Amino acid sequence: MYSSMEETRGNVLFFVVAIISAMPSSSVSSLLEYPSFRSPVSNLTVAVGREAVLNCAVDNLSPYKVAWLKVDTQTILTIHNHVITKNNRIGVSNSERNIWHLHIKDVRESDQGWYMCQINTDPMKSQVGYLTVVVPPDILDYPTSTDMVVDEGSNVSLQCVAKGSPEPSIMWKREDGEKIRFQNGSEVPSTTGPILNITNVKRDHMGPYLCIATNGIPPSVSKRIKLVVQFAPSVYIQYQLIGAYDDQQVTLECFSQAFPKSINYWTKDTGEIIPHSNKFVPEIIEEGYKVTMKLRINILEPKDYGVYKCISKNSLGDMEGTINVYRIPNPNQYLHTNKKQQSEDNTPFDSNNYKYFDDVRKSRNDTSKRISLEETIDLQSYHSPNSAHHVSDINGFIHLFLISLVIIMQFTHQFPTHILMNIS
Numbered sequence: 086m087y088s089s090m091e092e093t094r095g096n097v098l099f100f101v102v103a104i105i106s107a108m109p110s111s112s113v114s115s116l117l118e119y120p121s122f123r124s125p126v127s128n129l130t131v132a133v134g135r136e137a138v139l140n141c142a143v144d145n146l147s148p149y150k151v152a153w154l155k156v157d158t159q160t161i162l163t164i165h166n167h168v169i170t171k172n173n174r175i176g177v178s179n180s181e182r183n184i185w186h187l188h189i190k191d192v193r194e195s196d197q198g199w200y201m202c203q204i205n206t207d208p209m210k211s212q213v214g215y216l217t218v219v220v221p222p223d224i225l226d227y228p229t230s231t232d233m234v235v236d237e238g239s240n241v242s243l244q245c246v247a248k249g250s251p252e253p254s255i256m257w258k259r260e261d262g263e264k265i266r267f268q269n270g271s272e273v274p275s276t277t278g279p280i281l282n283i284t285n286v287k288r289d290h291m292g293p294y295l296c297i298a299t300n301g302i303p304p305s306v307s308k309r310i311k312l313v314v315q316f317a318p319s320v321y322i323q324y325q326l327i328g329a330y331d332d333q334q335v336t337l338e339c340f341s342q343a344f345p346k347s348i349n350y351w352t353k354d355t356g357e358i359i360p361h362s363n364k365f366v367p368e369i370i371e372e373g374y375k376v377t378m379k380l381r382i383n384i385l386e387p388k389d390y391g392v393y394k395c396i397s398k399n400s401l402g403d404m405e406g407t408i409n410v411y412r413i414p415n416p417n418q419y420l421h422t423n424k425k426q427q428s429e430d431n432t433p434f435d436s437n438n439y440k441y442f443d444d445v446r447k448s449r450n451d452t453s454k455r456i457s458l459e460e461t462i463d464l465q466s467y468h469s470p471n472s473a474h475h476v477s478d479i480n481g482f483i484h485l486f487l488i489s490l491v492i493i494m495q496f497t498h499q500f501p502t503h504i505l506m507n508i509s
């Protein structure tokens with residue numbers, strides 16, 4: 086085994102020997118045209134693993150020779166048609182028009198650098214070209230975050246580290262296309278940088294995130310990191326009071342959120358779980374951490390009125406919501422068989438009672454009219470007599486007229502409310 090130093094020295098020595106042996110006699114050389122470069126060595130960018138070919142075009146070469154060198158290590162790679170280096174990925178070829186091709190197979194990142202094309206004239210002639218080796222991005226497993234389970238309210242830091250050449254940039258987005266919400270209220274479809282900090286993480290942050298590394302060299306790569314946010318159940322009820330009548334079918338509804346998944350059930354009075362039966366039909370609709378709990382009660386009987394509880398439990402806690410189902414008279418019976426109902430019905434909410442509420446509603450409407458009327462009068466009294474002049478006198482007259490009209494119409498029950506509004 087040679088050390089690289091010895092190898093270089095050996096190569097240089099070989100080149101020197103080669104130069105000497107290739108030296109034309111002085112008498113011949115004076116007759117020949119001197120060699121020259123036809124064009125510069127063009128720079129080259131190659132993706133790692135591919136083949137790089139650097140070209141050096143020379144005019145009037147004979148009887149001189151072309152060598153390729155790697156500048157930074159000062160290694161002679163090829164001389165004429167011979168490969169000098171022990172690197173078996175290096176090759177050389179030349180085409181008829183005296184273009185000398187340096188081939189580097191299976192390019193590595195270490196191959197990046199300056200390459201020199203040299204002609205063994207005295208003094209020697211040379212030119213250089215730069216080989217750029219690009220590397221598509223690669224996400225490093227070890228420093229990059231894996232799936233995470235955190236408690237709601239905690240701070241999360243997702244990390245993604247990628248290598249590649251040029252240096253890759255990292256973008257974060259949610260796989261489901263939702264925006265990423267920050268505590269300061271900003272919402273973004275994506276964010277850049279190797280670290281994604283989410284302070285005070287919320288349940289709606291839960292989901293898979295993608296870290297995407299790009300550097301312009303295909304293919305871009307991504308890693309999927311699942312963020313799981315756990316929290317104790319919460320329960321929300323839209324209708325806590327449900328008036329229903331005998332024989333009716335009602336459905337109670339309860340919305341719960343929990344993660345890990347909760348156990349959800351309904352109870353009544355005794356606290357025992359209401360099982361599925363002909364009368365009670367519980368139903369659970371799950372959508373991620375959101376659960377809709379329904380309880381259908383098929384044919385209400387007097388014993389079915391009362392307080393129902395929907396209960397949601399997980400490892401972090403439990404939560405219940407209550408719904409009160411109370412009895413009201415059957416409105417259809419009231420409308421259609423008023424007389425008969427009155428004689429038969431002995432519930433506290435009898436039809437007379439029902440009628441009473443109706444009366445209240447009527448009188449409320451009357452009240453609102455009265456209030457409007459008073460406001461009109463107030464407006465009138467606001468015009469002080471001192472500041473009164475012609476115009477306000479006319480206004481006063483119009484007001485007086487309208488108020489009379491209002492009072493008259495009140496009596497005849499034909500008052501159109503929109504006129505009132507126009508006055509005030």
Ligand SMILES: *[C@@H]1O[C@H](CO)[C@@H](O)[C@H](O)[C@H]1NC(C)=O
Pocket residue numbers: 125126127128214215
């Ligand atoms: C090659 O790139 C270098 C800089 O990296 C530049 O100075 C030189 O002019 C380039 N050569 C050609 C032929 O484009």
Ligand SMILES: *[C@@H]1O[C@H](CO)[C@@H](O)[C@H](O)[C@H]1NC(C)=O
Pocket residue numbers: 238239240284285
């Ligand atoms: C999360 O970070 C914020 C601000 O950086 C800090 O005020 C808060 O105490 C942190 N919360 C926890 C649970 O570490």
Ligand SMILES: *[C@@H]1O[C@H](CO)[C@@H](O)[C@H](O)[C@H]1NC(C)=O
Pocket residue numbers: 267268269270271
């Ligand atoms: C909100 O916070 C995020 C990350 O902490 C930051 O990138 C963004 O610029 C902030 N937005 C505003 C409006 O302050």
Ligand SMILES: *[C@@H]1O[C@H](CO)[C@@H](O)[C@H](O)[C@H]1NC(C)=O
Pocket residue numbers: 242278280282
């Ligand atoms: C993310 O949070 C860590 C602390 O948890 C902090 O050191 C870092 O500077 C933050 N990075 C960004 C980009 O906000």
Ligand SMILES: *[C@@H]1O[C@H](CO)[C@@H](O)[C@H](O)[C@H]1NC(C)=O
Pocket residue numbers: 446447450
């Ligand atoms: C009371 O007003 C409401 C709307 O404001 C109306 O629907 C209802 O019919 C009114 N009732 C009576 C008794 O006028």
